[in-house]
Amino acid sequence: MTESLTKPPIGARLGRSKRARNATETRVERPGKPGKAAFVVGGTPRADLLPAEVLVHRRQRATVRRAWLGVIVVAAVVALGVGVSTMDSISSASQLRAAQDEGTSLLQQQGQYAEVRKVESRTALAEAGQAVGGAPEIDWSTYLGKVQASLPTGVTIVGVTVDSASPLERYEQPTTPLQGERVATLTFEADSPTLPSIPDWLDRVHGLTxxxxxxxxxxxxxxxxxxxxxDMTVHINEQAFDGKYAEKAK
Structure with missing residues (x-):
């Protein structure tokens, strides 16, 4: 008995061999070497049948989505900044109105005391004039008491003549050399029961202010x-001014 074995065509064998390899082999990227694929035996066969135009369209849509997302984020940031600026402007305007209202209220309150302010102004002017007018004033009552106390025991002042400076005119100064400036001249007569010692009297009045x-x-x-x-004459300088009106002006 003879058997006849019929061999399949070569093309069929090649096709089956290729399909088998495709069914059992998968291309994978080798780690560390991008762009080069490695064959894996026994992997799941995969095939991408989508046209290239679809993939390009998908990538373009993803890019457009990212662009719109960026626009939305920028718009949100701008809107937030505008909102904050608007709130600050509103708050500043409110504070300005409150300050203006307070200033108007203060002016109205000041208007109620206008007469008082006028009186205070006139009083201040009068005090200033009094200070200027009373600047060259000397408390003669007190000063004469000090003169009397400086004289020897038993000596009494019986007559006094005073010539002092005026607020409107400068006191006349001496023309004799080596005489000091003065603002007043005190001339007094003293009664002494004994012959006075003139040098002693001059030493005593030397301590007067x-x-x-x-x-x-x-x-x-x-x-x-x-x-x-x-009969004795004493010249006095500005240290003898009492300054009481100047103290009141302060």
Missing amino acids: GFVDANANSVTLTSETGHYTV
Whole structure:
């Protein structure tokens, strides 16, 4: 008995061999070497039958979506900034209106006391004038008491002449050399039961406030009483001013 074996065509064998290889082999990327594929035996066969235009369209749509997402994010940031700026502007305008209202209220309140302010202004002007007018004033009552206290025991002041500076005119100064400036001249007569020691008297008045110089003009004996009358002149500078009006002005 003879058997006849019929061999399949070569093309059929090649086709089956290729299909078998496709069914059992899959191309994978080799790690560390991009762009080169490796065959894996026993992998799941895969095939991408979509046209290239579809893939390009998908990539374009993804790019458009990302672009629109960026636009939306930028628009949101801009809107947030505009909102914050608007709120700040509204708050500033509100604060400005409140300050203006407060200023108007204060002006109205000041208007209620306009007369008081006028009186205060006139009072301040009067005090300033008083300070200027009373600047060259000397408390003569107190000063004469100090002069009397500086004289020897038993000596009494019996006559006084005062020539002092004026607020409107400068006091006349001496023309004799080596004499100090003065603002007042005090001339007094003193009654002494004994012959006075003129140098001692001059030493005593030297300690008076504002003392510049002093001299005894004359010494006269009164025959009826047996007492001596001393005529003495004392020059005084600005240290003798009492300054009481200046203190009130402060």
